[in-house]
Amino acid sequence: xxxxxxxxxxxxxxxxxxxxxxxxxxxxxxxxxxxxxxxxxxxxxxxxxxxxxx
Ligand SMILES: [Zn+2]
Numbered sequence: 001x002x003x004x005x006x007x008x009x010x011x012x013x014x015x016x017x018x019x020x021x022x023x024x025x026x027x028x029x030x031x032x033x034x035x036x037x038x039x040x041x042x043x044x045x046x047x048x049x050x051x052x053x054x
Contacts, residue, residue: 019051 012025014033023033024040036046 019049020047021049021051022046 012027013036014023014025015021016023016033022036022039024036026032026034035049038045
C-alpha cells in the first residue's frame with residue numbers, strides 16, 4: 001500500500017494508525033471514509049483492522 005500513500009493528496013487513501021486500517025476518504029467535505037480490506041492496486045489482503053479490539 002505504500003505506493004498509494006506516496007502519491008499524497010492525489011489519491012484519497014489514508015492510513016489510520018489508531019485502528020491499523022487503510023481507507024478511502026469519502027470526498028463529501030466531511031471526515032468519513034471507507035475501510036479497505038484489499039489493496040486496490042495490488043489486490044493483496046491488508047492487515048486486519050484492530051478496531052474491534054479497542
Ligand atoms: Zn499494495
